[in-house]
Amino acid sequence: MGVKEVSRPKLTxxxxxxxxxxFGGLRITFTHFFRNLFIHIAHRxxxxxxxxxxxxxxxxxxxxxxxxxxxSRHRLTVRDDGTPRCVGCMLCETVCPAKCITIVPAEHxxxxxxxxxxxxxxxxxxxxYCGYCVEVCPEDxxxxxxxxxxxxxxxxxxxxxxxxxxxxxxxxxxxxxCDLHFPxxxxxxxxxxxxxxxxxxxx
Amino acid sequence: xxxxxxxxxxxxxxxFLVLNLAGLHTWVERxxxxxxxxxxxxxxxxxxxxRMFGLFHGIADALKMFTKEDIxxxxxxxTLHLLAPFFSVFFALLAFAAxxxxxxxxxxxxxxxxxxxxxxxxxxxxxxxxxxxIYGVILxxxxxxxxxxxxxxxxxxxxxxxxxxALGISIIGVVMVYxxxxxxxxxxxxGQMIGGWIPLWGIVTQPVAFFIxxxxxxxxxxxxxxxxxxxxxxxxxxxxxxxxxxxxxFFLTDFLETxxxxxxxxxxxFGGWQVPFLAPDGFHFPWGAEIPVSNWLYALLGFASFSVxxxxxxxxxxxxxxxxxxxxxxxxxxxxxxxxxxxxxxxxVVTALVLILIREAT
Numbered sequence: 267m268g269v270k271e272v273s274r275p276k277l278t279x280x281x282x283x284x285x286x287x288x289f290g291g292l293r294i295t296f297t298h299f300f301r302n303l304f305i306h307i308a309h310r311x312x313x314x315x316x317x318x319x320x321x322x323x324x325x326x327x328x329x330x331x332x333x334x335x336x337x338s339r340h341r342l343t344v345r346d347d348g349t350p351r352c353v354g355c356m357l358c359e360t361v362c363p364a365k366c367i368t369i370v371p372a373e374h375x376x377x378x379x380x381x382x383x384x385x386x387x388x389x390x391x392x393x394x395y396c397g398y399c400v401e402v403c404p405e406d407x408x409x410x411x412x413x414x415x416x417x418x419x420x421x422x423x424x425x426x427x428x429x430x431x432x433x434x435x436x437x438x439x440x441x442x443x444c445d446l447h448f449p450x451x452x453x454x455x456x457x458x459x460x461x462x463x464x465x466x467x468x469x
Numbered sequence: 470x471x472x473x474x475x476x477x478x479x480x481x482x483x484x485f486l487v488l489n490l491a492g493l494h495t496w497v498e499r500x501x502x503x504x505x506x507x508x509x510x511x512x513x514x515x516x517x518x519x520r521m522f523g524l525f526h527g528i529a530d531a532l533k534m535f536t537k538e539d540i541x542x543x544x545x546x547x548t549l550h551l552l553a554p555f556f557s558v559f560f561a562l563l564a565f566a567a568x569x570x571x572x573x574x575x576x577x578x579x580x581x582x583x584x585x586x587x588x589x590x591x592x593x594x595x596x597x598x599x600x601x602x603i604y605g606v607i608l609x610x611x612x613x614x615x616x617x618x619x620x621x622x623x624x625x626x627x628x629x630x631x632x633x634x635a636l637g638i639s640i641i642g643v644v645m646v647y648x649x650x651x652x653x654x655x656x657x658x659x660g661q662m663i664g665g666w667i668p669l670w671g672i673v674t675q676p677v678a679f680f681i682x683x684x685x686x687x688x689x690x691x692x693x694x695x696x697x698x699x700x701x702x703x704x705x706x707x708x709x710x711x712x713x714x715x716x717x718x719f720f721l722t723d724f725l726e727t728x729x730x731x732x733x734x735x736x737x738x739f740g741g742w743q744v745p746f747l748a749p750d751g752f753h754f755p756w757g758a759e760i761p762v763s764n765w766l767y768a769l770l771g772f773a774s775f776s777v778x779x780x781x782x783x784x785x786x787x788x789x790x791x792x793x794x795x796x797x798x799x800x801x802x803x804x805x806x807x808x809x810x811x812x813x814x815x816x817x818v819v820t821a822l823v824l825i826l827i828r829e830a831t
Contacts, residue, residue, distance in 0.1 A: 283808075288793060295792045299505040306504075322509040 332413055337397045339414035340388055342432040343407055348447040350433060351407035354381035358399035358408060366392035367399060370451070375463050384450045386432055390417055391425035428453070471579075479585050483565055491724035492527045494783070499523065501784070502791045534717035542614055542710045549612035554711065554718035557605030561725035564598040567591035568732045569653045571742050571772040572749070575764050583742075583768065584653060591652040592644065595733060596637060599689060602726065603629045606691075606698055606707050609719070613710035621707035624798065625698035628688060631805030632695070636685035638813040642678040642820040643671050643737050656741030660748075665755040668745050671738035677816045679738045681809050686730040687789065688801070691723060694793035695801060699723075731782035732775075739778045742771035 280286060305319035323330050332338065343351045354371025370385040399408050412435040419425045419439070429450060430441045444452040448463055500523065503510025512523040541550050568591075571583030588594050603625060610622020644650055647658040661669040672679050688695040699706035708719045735741055746752050747770060751761035762770065796804065 288789075291792045292788060295505040295788055298507060299501065299788065302504040302507060320503070320507045320509045322507075324509065 329413075329415075334411075336413075337395045337400075337410040339390070339412045339417060339435065340393075340399070340408055340410050340427070340432060341412050341435045342386060342429065343409060344433060350383060350386070350429070350448075351405050352383045352386060353379060353405055353407070354383050355404065357402045357404065361398045361402045363396060363398065364392045364394045366390070366394075372449075382448060383429065386429045387426055388432065389426045391422050430454075475579075475581055476585065479581075479583070480566075483570070483585060484562070487562070487565055487725065487728055488721075490728055491721055492531070494724040494727070494787075495527045495530060496522075496524055497783070497787060498790075499526065501787050505788065505791055531717070534714045537713040539713040539715060540710070545614040545710065546612040549608050550710075551715075553605045553609035553612055554715045554722075555605075556608060557602055557722040558718045558725065560598045560602040560605070561722050561729060564595050564602075564729045565732070567594050567652055568729075568736060569656055569741055570732075570775050571768050572657075574768040582653070583772065587653055588651070590650050592640065592650040592655075595652075595729070599726070599729065600629070600633060602722065605719075605722070609711065610707035613707070615710050617705040618707050618709050621698050621700070621705060621709070625691070625707060627798075628691075628695065628697055628801060631802045632685040632688035632809070635681055635805055635809035635813050636689065638810065638817065639678045639681035639685065640737060642675045642813075642816050645817070645820050645824060646671075646674045652736050652741070656736060656743060659740040660743045662746075662755070668740055668743065670740040670743070675738070675816070675820070677812065678820075679734075681813050681816070682737065683734065684809060685805070686734065687786065688805070690726045690730055690786070692727065692786075693790045694796050696795060697798060697801060700795065727783060727786055728779070731779045731786065734782050735775060735778040740774075741778075742775040744770050744774045747771075 302319045305314055305317055308314040308317075309319065345351055352369075353374075354369055356369055356371070359365075359367040359369050366389040368385065368387040368389075369383050371381040372384040374380060374382045395410070397410055400410050414435060417425070424439050428441075429446070430444065431437045431439065433446070441454060444454045446452070500510045502508075510523060511526045512520050514520075514523065514525040514529040516525050541547055566585040567588050569582075569584040569587075574581045574583060606625040607622045610618045610620070610625070613619070643655070647655045649655050649658065659668065659670050663669055663673070667673060691698050696706075697704075699708070708716055711719060746754050747762065747767070749767055751759055751767075753759055
């Protein structure tokens with residue numbers, strides 16, 4: 267086994283007294299202290315707004331800037347008439363490594379569109395945020411660009427997003443009313459179909 | 470009777486000031502460390518939406534300490550376990566009795582000395598109290614029936630032996646220069662001027678002693694870079710088995726001792742309540758100008774001078790605490806025994822020689 271000699275640097279007498287290091291350290295902390303104090307006071311008077319006085323990001327009020335490709339909570343994109351772009355091809359459900367997507371497709375009244383999702387559920391408690399569903403989608407129907415990071419809930423059930431929350435990222439559980447423009451098996455109204463194609467066809 | 474009342478007022482004044490300052494110190498600690506580390510610091514304890522720069526965190530802390538469960542470990546010595554935090558706080562507070570925080574106030578024909586107790590051996594008294602404070606620490610370690618706590622207590626003892634001697638010897642030089650152990654007298658002696666311009670403060674006459682005192686005093690406060698007895702983060706200190714307000718009292722003691730040390734450094738080395746060029750009847754500047762000062766303003770100026778110097782010391786101590794890493798156990802001992810102790814002895818010899826030479830010359 268090879269032996270490597272590590273030469274320890276010999277401290278000079280001046281260094282052994284700790285004095286230069288102590289004062290050097292104090293100089294750094296004092297500089298930071300007074301600089302930040304000055305900037306904080308300037309902020310109070312509305313000056314130097316673009317200079318930050320600390321690296322702290324005060325989270326709930328202030329969000330860290332996200333990269334455009336950051337994978338945050340999913341959403342389903344919609345057509346101009348308010349129906350989902352999803353055509354129920356099941357590619358995302360198939361590719362999902364965590365098997366967190368559940369789709370129930372149904373026949374679409376428009377002959378040019380094959381199917382539409384009656385149900386589209388994502389269990390965020392299982393999702394691994396790999397983004398494969400976004401990549402595989404042929405219709406650009408699912409994206410992960412909501413910028414929502416505070417994904418926390420008190421129960422596993424509350425982590426399951428249904429189509430209401432996916433189509434409208436502003437919604438949070440519990441969703442009280444179904445406002446979808448197409449028939450789907452809505453659990454909110456006791457399983458009765460709510461919404462219709464009528465308004466959609468007119469537009 | 471009226472004398473007793475005056476003493477009572479003075480005592481409550483000092484207690485009020487010191488305890489509040491200690492409470493405020495938690496805020497200073499949070500904010501100052503935050504600023505020097507480019508952070509914002511605690512600001513999440515608003516009252517009615519007013520954050521006040523996080524000032525209310527101290528109140529929140531106190532509420533938390535008082536309402537937390539107070540646990541005495543099984544098999545611990547209950548009496549000693551209870552006594553230890555009280556010992557710590559008690560002796561730290563007692564030390565303030567001898568510190569003069571102002572000159573005197575004349576009300577009617579009565580002269581009120583702004584000091585709780587004018588003791589002739591005040592210096593010895595203060596150091597005795599500070600040394601007794603270590604008993605609280607050792608008792609806490611001993612009574613907890615916890616190996617780590619005992620080790621913390623033993624570290625505290627070893628640390629005390631290392632710094633206490635240097636601390637004691639460093640101030641002998643000051644005592645030699647001013648020829649008194651009475652802190653009031655010592656402050657009064659520091660009011661003289663060298664050549665009419667430079668005040669005869671301890672820092673001028675005993676600069677070496679000042680730095681030794683400062684180092685040893687930092688060790689006395691049991692805070693970084695000498696926080697071996699506590700060392701919350703890694704090696705676990707003497708108060709592991711304390712919770713609730715008993716822990717809070719140890720915490721308070723730390724801040725109290727810091728304030729005592731700042732007061733002592735001010736009194737011994739920075740002229741206590743002395744304001745340069747200020748005599749009881751007004752300012753006498755060396756270029757001949759004179760500004761008369763009333764009796765009340767004189768007392769107030771003295772107190773303000775003392776407070777400002779103390780606060781500056783507290784500020785510097787805090788900055789040192791947030792700058793330096795902890796000394797290793799052996800480094801601390803060798804610093805105390807091989808560094809500070811010989812230097813302070815040499816300082817005494819040199820001071821004695823200089824004093825004799827000055828006396829021969831005059």
